[in-house]
Amino acid sequence: MSFVDVDIGNTRLKWRLRGSDAVTYCMHGGDPATALAQMLSHTQGALYVAHVFGADVEEALRAAAVTGGAREIRFARTKAEHDGLRLAYAQPQRMGVDRFLAMAALWRERRAGFIAVSAGTALTVDIVDDRGQHLGGFIAPGLHAMRTAVLDRTQFPHVFDAPAHDQPGTDTESCVAEAALAAALGLLERVQTRHRLPGFVGGGDATTLQPFLASDAWTLREHLVLEGLAALND
Known part of the structure; x- marks a missing residue:
């Protein structure tokens, strides 16, 4: 089959x-x-x-x-513990299964600590130490959600597809786009600085963030949820 x-x-x-x-x-x-x-x-x-x-x-x-x-x-269901990975959530069922699967895939592969990031509608960050203990994480608006939160409250026509280059913007749309990018990068860089663990980035906006992240600290992994599904069902 x-x-x-x-x-x-x-x-x-x-x-x-x-x-x-x-x-x-x-x-x-x-x-x-x-x-x-x-x-x-x-x-x-x-x-x-x-x-x-x-x-x-x-x-x-x-x-x-x-x-x-x-x-x-x-x-697939989120589990409190799987293959040595232990979640920090007191109510594991309240964690999105996509986050759990990303961590399960990385833990199975590495057996060492990491930072798992999904950059999509939401920007999620989860930290796992070398013992397989999930230390918790962060959930922030994704890049598009951050742009929408600002631009949808303005009174003039606007577009959402302004590119971001990690530098000051020169019109309203680019200023908003640059701020969204800076906020996302700031969160990831702060987590990596604090925990000093390798980071892995997936999700629809992963390729947008990856060029601006330190290449020696962050790796693009676009399909961690699919990898986690395979890991749980082998």
Whole structure:
């Protein structure tokens, strides 16, 4: 039986066949069940799914999987402890499974401390020490969310796609874009300075942040959730 790992984030659905390096993604527009059904027209098998939505969405996802011909569908859950990784949360079920899976993937690979970052709708940071103990983390608005929080409250027409270059902006949009970038980089650099652990960055905005981070301290890892799904289901 073939296994397909599926990562459903706030805006995108990504999947890959277990054992393959090829990752495919699509925007789901807030309707992940329809996107999953469309995915199944291209690939079938047993699905192992991580999603950031509430439990209510799982019924629709399961129905889409059955209609699409999937042999089975299983949903990943956050665990208080896995393979020597121990979460700091007193209520592990309140941690997004995407964060847990990213840490599980890195811990399985490294068996040493790290900083796991997901740069998407939210910017999440989690620190794990050399014993596998999760020390806690940070959740901040992602780059687009930070831009929106400012620009949507202005009274003039504006755009959101101003590039950022880690320098002062020269118009309102670029000033906002540069501030969002600086805030994100500042958080990551502060965490790395304090804990002195190697950092790994994934998520939709990872490639935006990576060029401005120290190359000897930070590594781009775009598909940690998919790697975590494979790690938990081997």
